[in-house]
Amino acid sequence: MIWQIIRKELLVNLLSLRFLIGLVVVVSMMGPVGYVLVEDYAARQQTYLSDVQRHKTQLEQTKVYSKIEVVVDIPPSPLSVFSRGVKDRPTSITVSPYLILSLIGEAGVRASIDLGGTSTRPYNPLLLVFSSIDLAFVISIILSLFAILLVFDSLSGEREQGTLRLILTCPVKRGDLLLGKFLGALLTILVPLTLGFLELMLLWSLSPHISLDASSWVGVGLVYFASLIFLSGFLALGLFVSLFAKEASSGFMYLLLVWIVVAIVIPEGGGYLADYFRPQDSREKAIRETEQPMDEFYKVYRSLRYQQKTPWYNANMNPVGAESIMGLTKEEVQDRTEFNKNVFPLKFRLAEQRDRIFESYAVPLKGWSRIRDGITRASLCVSYRNIAQAIAATDLGSYEIALGRARIYRDALMTYLQPKVGTPEWVTRALEYPDVQPTDQNRGYWQELIGREGERSVEKILSWDRVAPLDLGTMPQPQIEFATLAERLEQMIVDMLLLAGGTALFLALSGWQIQRYRVH
Numbered sequence: 001m002i003w004q005i006i007r008k009e010l011l012v013n014l015l016s017l018r019f020l021i022g023l024v025v026v027v028s029m030m031g032p033v034g035y036v037l038v039e040d041y042a043a044r045q046q047t048y049l050s051d052v053q054r055h056k057t058q059l060e061q062t063k064v065y066s067k068i069e070v071v072v073d074i075p076p077s078p079l080s081v082f083s084r085g086v087k088d089r090p091t092s093i094t095v096s097p098y099l100i101l102s103l104i105g106e107a108g109v110r111a112s113i114d115l116g117g118t119s120t121r122p123y124n125p126l127l128l129v130f131s132s133i134d135l136a137f138v139i140s141i142i143l144s145l146f147a148i149l150l151v152f153d154s155l156s157g158e159r160e161q162g163t164l165r166l167i168l169t170c171p172v173k174r175g176d177l178l179l180g181k182f183l184g185a186l187l188t189i190l191v192p193l194t195l196g197f198l199e200l201m202l203l204w205s206l207s208p209h210i211s212l213d214a215s216s217w218v219g220v221g222l223v224y225f226a227s228l229i230f231l232s233g234f235l236a237l238g239l240f241v242s243l244f245a246k247e248a249s250s251g252f253m254y255l256l257l258v259w260i261v262v263a264i265v266i267p268e269g270g271g272y273l274a275d276y277f278r279p280q281d282s283r284e285k286a287i288r289e290t291e292q293p294m295d296e297f298y299k300v301y302r303s304l305r306y307q308q309k310t311p312w313y314n315a316n317m318n319p320v321g322a323e324s325i326m327g328l329t330k331e332e333v334q335d336r337t338e339f340n341k342n343v344f345p346l347k348f349r350l351a352e353q354r355d356r357i358f359e360s361y362a363v364p365l366k367g368w369s370r371i372r373d374g375i376t377r378a379s380l381c382v383s384y385r386n387i388a389q390a391i392a393a394t395d396l397g398s399y400e401i402a403l404g405r406a407r408i409y410r411d412a413l414m415t416y417l418q419p420k421v422g423t424p425e426w427v428t429r430a431l432e433y434p435d436v437q438p439t440d441q442n443r444g445y446w447q448e449l450i451g452r453e454g455e456r457s458v459e460k461i462l463s464w465d466r467v468a469p470l471d472l473g474t475m476p477q478p479q480i481e482f483a484t485l486a487e488r489l490e491q492m493i494v495d496m497l498l499l500a501g502g503t504a505l506f507l508a509l510s511g512w513q514i515q516r517y518r519v520h
Helices: 002-014 017-060 135-151 156-161 163-169 174-206 214-244 248-277 283-289 291-304 330-376 380-392 396-422 440-453 455-461 485-516
Strands: 070-073 092-095 313-316 324-327
Touching: 002 174, 017 070, 017 135, 017 174, 070 396, 092 396, 135 174, 135 214, 135 248, 135 380, 156 214, 156 248, 174 214, 174 485, 214 248, 214 380, 214 485, 248 330, 248 380, 283 291, 283 330, 291 330, 330 396, 380 485, 396 485, 440 455
Parallel strands: none
Antiparallel strands: 070 092, 313 324
16 A cells, blocks of 8 residues: 555656756756866866875975975865865865864964855854855755755645545555655655756766765765655655645745744854854954964073174064075074074973963864754755765864864974984085085185176175975875875765654654544
8 A cells, every 4th residue: 555655656756847847946956066066076187186296396396494394185076066165175285294183263364264255243153154056955955945946735735625525435555555655755855856866967978077986976875865864854844834734825835934943044143043152252352362472482592692794685474473584694504503403492392381371262162063953954955964974074073173183293293303303404514515605715605706796696696596405205295194084974974863763753743733633
């Protein structure tokens, strides 16, 4: 009997005008949106490959050890077509001796989330979610609305026509009736969902810049499965509301109101409600707190009182960062090397102090984000978008995993660099190029050369371009692994359980209600 009910529901739905309209809307939206996002991914992939080569070349051309800065580019995910994810998520992570990476850092730091914006609402950098249209948006908004259109009159319509009472007097189990209608609607909605995914597969196959590995195909399957569970939740919700509505029109209005609450009010209103629980300490306050260790650093820095004996040429000095000096005498090299042994450990310690301040600020913000997640997860749409982000590795959790591994790599890099602080090559290569040392003889020759050929001739002598790059063969390589499939599954497990639990709950409530329905 249940198969007959499923077959009847499926045929009725497939032959209905609302199915045709819904199918056209869904397919016409997923196609163009998928095309735009596939092209966007292809462009970002080409930019990523270009940046990788550029940053590799920059590192290979490093002339002094203090200038070593490793930029790890984050590859764009081909699954980002499903969810663009976090807004302003950096495309690279910079590993530097003078900056310990943090999820929340100072403005302009590439390893942190930018808090810039025009809104007057307080910002939590853990919650800046990109809200433009992607396939997760199409599925969570358009297909969820399509789902309730399929079932809003599934039971209330038959009650209004009097056929529900007739069916219940027949030898058919009420649970079978409910399950048959649910499965029939589910098979119906699989049609536009599957066609949308096939459109995306076609676009991928036509793009010369996209190649999916095994984990990406598994991710596609997971997104499809999550979409199925998500839409099942709306179908179960629609059947539950339909059981209480006496008329199909009232059932539709009830469901439309519920859809507005679930799809719009909770996701948007939850963020505003969470603002009441926002930690009072602001990011600006954390930045101000870094002024104290900075003042202490400068106090000690000035007490060292380095006395420059001769002019320096082509020098790039940063009191809290990297330094490089092209032209200085042999004696000055020795003095500066001894000075560096004292001052650069202070710079490293300053980086650690500033990191502790920002990390202490991040702790209450993470607690706040959990409160917001708890509020907004009352919406099936939010849970589904969270799953899509986790699978696509465009969520903040995946970025934080990469950031944590970058911090581990920085520890290895510091182990390599710290012994170099006591070497001349930390800031200069003047000992290897005697003609750049500002001795009386060289300076006299430079003046003579300027008189004959102009200042550009001396600039060429003192240029870093003529200096051979450092041999970095023993430097640890940035083998930073980004979020694995297992880690992405761990990120989505809570939201997947919420989706499945919500679907099971609505089905159970519908089953309980239909058992209570009186025939006479």
